Amino acid sequence: MLATAMLGVREVQQQRPGIAARLRQARAGDVRALARVMAAAFQDDPVFTWLIPDDSRRGAALERFFGIELHAVGLAQGSVWTRDDLAGASISTPPGRWKLPWPVLLAHAPGFARVFSARLPKGAALLQLMEWRHVRRPHHYFAYIGVAPTRQGQGIGRALMQPTLHRCDQARLPAYLEASTERSAALYERLGFVLIDELRLGGSPPLRLMLRPPRVTS
Ligand SMILES: CC(C)(COP(=O)(O)OP(=O)(O)OC[C@H]1O[C@@H](n2cnc3c(N)ncnc32)[C@H](O)[C@@H]1OP(=O)(O)O)[C@@H](O)C(=O)NCCC(=O)NCCS
Numbered sequence: 001m002l003a004t005a006m007l008g009v010r011e012v013q014q015q016r017p018g019i020a021a022r023l024r025q026a027r028a029g030d031v032r033a034l035a036r037v038m039a040a041a042f043q044d045d046p047v048f049t050w051l052i053p054d055d056s057r058r059g060a061a062l063e064r065f066f067g068i069e070l071h072a073v074g075l076a077q078g079s080v081w082t083r084d085d086l087a088g089a090s091i092s093t094p095p096g097r098w099k100l101p102w103p104v105l106l107a108h109a110p111g112f113a114r115v116f117s118a119r120l121p122k123g124a125a126l127l128q129l130m131e132w133r134h135v136r137r138p139h140h141y142f143a144y145i146g147v148a149p150t151r152q153g154q155g156i157g158r159a160l161m162q163p164t165l166h167r168c169d170q171a172r173l174p175a176y177l178e179a180s181t182e183r184s185a186a187l188y189e190r191l192g193f194v195l196i197d198e199l200r201l202g203g204s205p206p207l208r209l210m211l212r213p214p215r216v217t218s
Contacts, residue, residue, distance in 0.1 A: 028079035031070045034089045038066035041146030046205035047180045065115045078195050081160045088147035090160035095138035126201045133174045142177035172214045178207040
């Protein structure tokens, strides 16, 4: 387990061809399908349920939200790792690119307004709090990791994080993320993340702030 987490994509491919042979970077043409997968993955997420409480509109709202995030954060600012069957995605940004630039935020404001509707002020306040508490030293940031509900628990999420974790280890940089459930935090702990703090806005569910020091690869 530990050894696998320390390996790069190529090495993982050699060891676990069934999983990693199908890892690849997403392209613009994948965004629609991946947004649907991410929306399904986060349908029962406690923080998104708090932000979009109406079950009947959460799916479509999340699809719109992840369409924006995949384009504006992943493809424009960092990377989106997926597989050729599009079973999931991990959206991450390299050092200095974690914050959505103001012009991009403004350009997508109408989209975010449609996503969060009356809860837009809560969403904006939570985003601001996340930015205030965001780790300041250089790091790679996992914005979102999601796997299709029917494919969860098969090692796909872990595999989708490996290329970025490998880059962290190579560059001796930490990785940072906010975990919205105890269960996902348990996975991240197994990958070397450590809980550094917890964030909550008013009555929101907690977000666990987690940092993973680089592993020495020599
Ligand atoms: C979290 C997630 C990305 C992990 O991907 P995965 O392919 O299911 O995970 P792996 O098979 O690589 O690893 C299994 C571990 O992932 C975690 N996990 C599995 N299903 C999960 C779920 N529905 N929600 C949260 N964590 C989950 C558990 O820690 C699990 O270990 P366990 O079976 O011993 O409890 C994926 O389950 C998911 O999309 N969950 C819903 C969305 C979410 O919570 N995303 C993370 C927000 S920070």
